[in-house]
Amino acid sequence: METAISAEGLRKRYGDHQALDGIDLSVPTGSVLGVLGPNGAGKTTTVRILTTLLEPDEGRAVVAGYDLAAQPRQVRANIGLTGQYAAVDERLTGRENLQLIGVLLHLGRRGARARATELLERFDLVDAADRQAKTYSGGMRRRLDLAASLVARPPVLFLDEPTTGLDLTSRLTLWEMIREQVRGGVTVLLTTQYLEEADQLADRIAVIDRGLVIADGTPDELKRKVGGERLQVSVAEDTDLAVVTRCLAGVVPGEPAVDLQNRTVSVPLTDGMGTISAAAAGLEGLGVEPEDFAVHRSSLDDVFLALTGQQGRTPAARQARRPGQPDPAGPAEDQAAPHTIKEKQAV
Amino acid sequence: MTEALSDSFALVGRQMRHIRRMPEQLLGITVMPVALVVVFGYLFGSAMQVPGEGGYKEYIMAGIFAQVMLANITTTAVGVVGDLNNGLVDRFRALPISRSSVLVGRTVADAVLVAWTCAVMAGVGYLIGWRAHNGVLRTLAGFGLLLLMGFAMSWLGALIGLTLRNAEAVSALAGVVMMPLAFLSNAFVPLDGLPGWLRTIAEWNPVSAVVSASRDLFGNERGTSGGAFPAEHPIPTALVVLVVLIAVTVPLAGRAYQKAAAQR
CATH class of the missing domain: 3.40.50.300 (P-loop containing nucleotide triphosphate hydrolases)
Known part of the structure; x- marks a missing residue:
């Protein structure tokens, strides 16, 4: 057996x-x-x-x-x-x-x-x-x-x-x-x-x-599926949030994940130190002083939130994820969509 | 079959341990019936006039026995709901044991307990002057019929418990069911004084049939003569009603048990 x-x-x-x-x-x-x-x-x-x-x-x-x-x-x-x-x-x-x-x-x-x-x-x-x-x-x-x-x-x-x-x-x-x-x-x-x-x-x-x-x-x-390390930037003011988001979007391919409640933006660390220094330089150029600027290792929590909080909510996505079929929403798509948690979007 | 019996036996043992662990419940099934006999026999008995020589003390005993049997609805229903909601039913159902044994164990244990209650009541009844006049066999037949009613009520209770799956709902419903069954009957008062339509309802109430049947078997006065078919032929009526009730509730409760899921 x-x-x-x-x-x-x-x-x-x-x-x-x-x-x-x-x-x-x-x-x-x-x-x-x-x-x-x-x-x-x-x-x-x-x-x-x-x-x-x-x-x-x-x-x-x-x-x-x-x-x-x-x-x-x-x-x-x-x-x-x-x-x-x-x-x-x-x-x-x-x-x-x-x-x-x-x-x-x-x-x-x-x-x-x-x-x-x-x-x-x-x-x-x-x-x-x-x-x-x-x-x-x-x-x-x-x-x-x-x-x-x-x-x-x-x-x-x-x-x-x-x-x-x-x-x-x-x-x-x-x-x-x-x-x-x-x-x-x-x-x-x-x-x-x-x-x-x-x-x-x-x-x-x-x-x-x-x-x-x-x-x-x-x-x-x-x-690994949700993508190893991420750079997380938190700001004190809501107004800065949009600025930071735009800045980080310019640093890495794909869209940054935005957590409105915690005023945190994160992007995958695709280029290691390169991404970090580019982001730091970009933020300095804009004159934004982040509350927190940190590298975050992905945990199962991220997997869980990424998969249950955001993916599979639309009928099309659910259809696409029927078991037995290849998973079309692989790492690339996971990265592309904002990692905002559903409950938090409602805030 | 022997497996089912030994499984049921183990589960009866489980409930006997419960009783030992809960003195308050032992008190409940012992002191309460004593109080009932004393209250009805002495207090109400002093004011009630019933036909026949034995007086109200003889008249009332069969009625109180039946009332206690009726209460088995609640006892079993509450017990089943408890097992269901603390996950024990799931545990038992996931074991490779006969699925009937859990309900059989429960209803048999409840019947044993109510038999004990009956014995205590009979003793107290004897002390205050209740007598059975028809010899040992008929007296035992009378108790047998009452216990059959208790067993039927247990299965009805099991079905109610598994259907409602909620202790508060069970208590509420059991109260609503038991009140008219107990009081719209000849358990406590002779039916002669009732208005015609109410008397008809009370005569057709199966509780009346069981009570009259046990009065006949104990040799106590029925207190009422004539009336509808069940009042004229209480023993066959009581037997048929109880056997049919058991034949209906056992499979229904069994089916409810197969599908039972706790309500949380």
Whole structure:
């Protein structure tokens, strides 16, 4: 089994809202796919379909070697799911929660008890094992939730926003626990809104927006896509903004990106120092004193904003970005259009 | 099938643990019914005149039992909504277990709890003078019928919970459904004094049939003679209504469960 999860053309419609508009995904066995997207992009719907909780209107998927529609029970026997909200029984203790799952999985009373003890140790919950889960902190709950999804030792694990709402320490702990699973050969599909999380954990990232995969690749590939380094110039006065924009437009090919709210203009650093000195000279000649003049390395944040904030908003662009077709809005076009964030344009 | 049974059994065990963890709920299912028996038996009983020798204390017991069974609608609905909205239903549905076991576990557990309530009430009823006059078998049949009603109400509650998926909505709707079912019946008052049209409604109310049927089985006075078909033949009416209700709600609730998604 080379591919642990493969989905083709998943579509799901709720009333007149097209939640999924043809999602294609493929996750090689033993790797981590990060599914990245804003709220409402279709991340959870995708996970619910792939874990047999929801039937797609169209499309097919094979998970852990079993067809989702034809063999849902076998799929369920081979997956673990950690949903967006820690799904633990608050009134049971941590140990009882894990034992209940073990008994439901027919590990037998003794088997369930042994597995619970093992998981409590691995997830650092031994001290709290016999306290009701309602007394747990957010991080402990998530750990218990993750442990509960691993009782059956599933080869494929779905994590739907596993660290949303957690503090940094808990998040780091959970990341390490997820990595441990990956080291053990588990295939992981992880949805997240946190770019850092995807960057840290995922081998490949699929960016989805409005029910479509609008980009995918390794974190590095995606960062390269929006174009490495950028020169950012911030000014104090709105009136200067236009001047700076015009000046920078003369320095590099293509149109500068304007962020009205922060009064910042940025351009790709196409010519390294050359661009910087040309921009500096140009600004000095105009007599503009920038508040900030800095080189900014592109992060996944830029990828995310570039892809979801600005691209794919017009029907034509969406059409052009149907999966399976080459991505016409490649780096060149990404650069050409202003990188202004949609919400900020409204200001 | 055996798997489904053992899964359900594990889930019943889960709810029994809940009860141990929540003394207030144990208190609720024990003290409340005692209070009901005392309030109805003594307070109202002192003012109510019903036909027959047993008086209001004998008359009212079947009515309070039925009222408690009716309350199972809310118990189960609220429990199901809780499981749905904290993600447990998703967890269970993503396990390779029989999908019926979660709802069966829930309704059976709720039936066990209401049976306990019944036992406590019967004990208190006995203390204040309620007697069953028809021997052990018929008395047990009377309780069996009441528990069947409790089980049917649980499935109705499960269906309501899975459909509304919201605790406030469930409480509101359950109140609206239960009030007329309980009070537009012969549970608390004989129907003789009601205006004709209201009496007809109350006689056709299935709760009346269950209450009359258990009065017959316990050997307590029905308090009313004659009337519409259900009033004349309460036992078959009650059985048919409850069996049909279960036959309808079980598959509907099962289907709602398959598609259930939390509302957030």
